[in-house]
Amino acid sequence: MCGIVGYVGPRRVVPILLEGLRRLEYRGYDSAGLVYHHQGQLQRFRAKGKLVNLEEVVDEHIGVASGTGIGHTRWATHGAPTKDNAHPHTDCSGELVVVHNGIIENYSSLRSELTAKGHVFSSETDTEVLAHLIEEHLEDDLVAAVRAALAEVEGSYAVGVLWAREPELLVAARNQSPLVMGVGEEACFIASDIPALLPYTREVIFLDDMELAVLEKGRYTISRVDDAQLLDKAVTTIDWNAAMAEKAGFRHFMLKEIFEQPQAILNTVSGRIIPDTGLVELPEIGLDEADIRQLERISLVACGTSWHAALVAKYWLEKWVGIPVEVDIASEFRYRHLLLNERVLTIAISQSGETADTLAGIRRASSLGAKVLTICNVVGSTMTREADGVIYTHAGPEIGVASTKAFTSQLAALFLFTLYLGQVRGTMDSALRREYGSGLIALCGVIEAELPRLQKEIRALIEKYYTARDFLFVGRGVNFPIALEGALKLKEISYIHAEGYAAGELKHGPIALIDDDMPVLGLVPRDGVYQKTVSNLEEIKARQGRLVLIGTGGDQHLAGLSEDVLYLPEVLEDLNPLLYTIPAQLLSYEIAHRRGCDVDQPRNLAKSVTVE
Ligand code: F6R
Helix, strand or coil, X not given: CCEEEEEEEEEEHHHHHHHHHHHHHHHCCCEEEEEEEECCEEEEEEEECCHHHHHHHHHHHCCCCEEEEEEEEECCCCCCCCCCCCCCEECCCCCEEEEEECCECCHHHHHHHXXXXXXXXXXXXXXXXXXXXXXXXXXXXXXHHHHHHHHCCCECEEEEEEEXXXXXXXXXXXXXXXXXXXXXXXXXXXECCHHHCCCCCCEEEECXXXXXXXXXXXXXXXXXXCEEEECCCCCEECCCCHHHHCCCCCCCHHHHHHHCHHHHHHHHHCCCEECCCCEECCHHHCCCHHHHHHCCEEEEEECHHHHHHHHHHHHHHHHHCCCCEEEEEHHHHCCCCCCCCCCEEEEEEECCCCCHHHHHHHHHHHHCCCEEEEEECCCCCHHHHHCCEEEECCCCCCCCCCCCHXXXXXXXXXXXXXXXXXXXXXXXXXXXXXXXXXXXXXXXXXXXXXXXXXXXXXXXXXXXXXXXXXXXXXXXXHHHHHHHHHHHHHHHHHCCEEEEEEHHHHHHCHHHHCCCCCEEEEEECCCCCHHHHHHHHHHHHHCCCEEEEEEECCCHHHHHHCCEEEEECCCCHHHHHHHHHHHHHHHHHHHHHHCCCCCCCCCCCXXXXXXX
């Protein structure tokens, strides 16, 4: 949802900005731009479309300037994805430039007022208002002018501001959009997300809402936007490294991240469960055992793929802990009439920890007295700082826009949490926890072993299906959410229309869609609802539906239903969602790649949705 970067220091600025933007391009790729100081002037370059277009434009200037600059990669909200609407935006004089991630909600009235005062606008964006507003307040103190302008602004922002007359000064601020500062020996950085900083520093400071940073060569100050008194902010050392955010020989980040899943799941589980005793430890969850025993309900809140993880967890928690669980899409949760209190635990599930709707959801839950836990992948992200407790998924940076390893790591964390609740509330004995804990760890080895074979089989299989216009995914029970997730993966990266259904629900309407043109992917492990699922698949076959099945090795019945069956080893029934996700991801990936789609940067999408 737009990425911003900034640098103040002694090094060549353009390569640093471009590298930062490359690492943030997953946040938006409608246009890109950068600006830097050179010989008393600001040099600005912008290009429509992906970063590669900007790189072509700035090519000959790469080695020119050292010093200070800011850059932006855009996911369009206000104004079409054109060059004119690309950031950085300037004031009337062209001496002041702004990059922005967020939405200035009162931009329309501000624009009218500024136009009446003689300001001339050259874009349709909300951001440009900010440049003119700062200009309006600017005499000789850039920091004061930024403070005054932000006082008039409603909405969300992470901003970086430069002024032609202050070549060694970068002013940054945030409110409801992520912004992290990097601290190097002689240099300071800003970025919307940590991967942009990793080649240069792992020492970071997470800015909080309504904070303003003044960056100069090798030094910085932080205060509140509305109060100049300096704040003492903690510096955090990040344990990710730059290589983790590279493709490492894979064709796409998504494929690399699919193959990283065994390790990501293992990292999420390791140290939190003792396989020999079945003892689960989650010290960072911010709830003591008495709190946990008193819980009456759990409310899971998330968006997109993370919401699918929540749907799976409902099956686990209700079955093993016997606690009622409700699952909400965050954009609905935040505006619905909520019945929460201190005995309802709200759990926000989020890869990024910055998703605007999920964040708003936990803020509402907190305001109603509920305890809030977040299951999150990004250390120091806003959700992790605002929640009462955290379970980090240790998936490492996820760069592909379509979430893969973050999802299975969320499932692993949610399964651990189920075991933990079962332990504390006495609903799962140690033998059961041992069995499931060991099963979860063993599953990593199973996935690792199966991945290459699955990829090979799926590559061959998709030749029959990659031209399909529509696809259905069906599953039952704990695998129903995996049908939803499979359909989401396929539609977002291949642009094939796909829907996920509970297999038993088809006959209530969607079965009307079935004909010999409609591939249906069935998730059909030998589990407690196996016979029921098979009956539903028979109903599809009877109507000439083209079945692709994923089932348990040795299940000959499936071969009678379809010639396209992918077999998986038998694992503990409750862990099937983690295993059955893998072929669904690979199928989507291979189809999208075969169709020539841009797998890592699908159209219209961006990772980390920081607007509502
Ligand atoms: C789909 C996908 C999205 C995210 C959703 C929530 O592949 O990645 O649906 O799952 O935008 O994002 P987080 O988990 O960062 O809150």
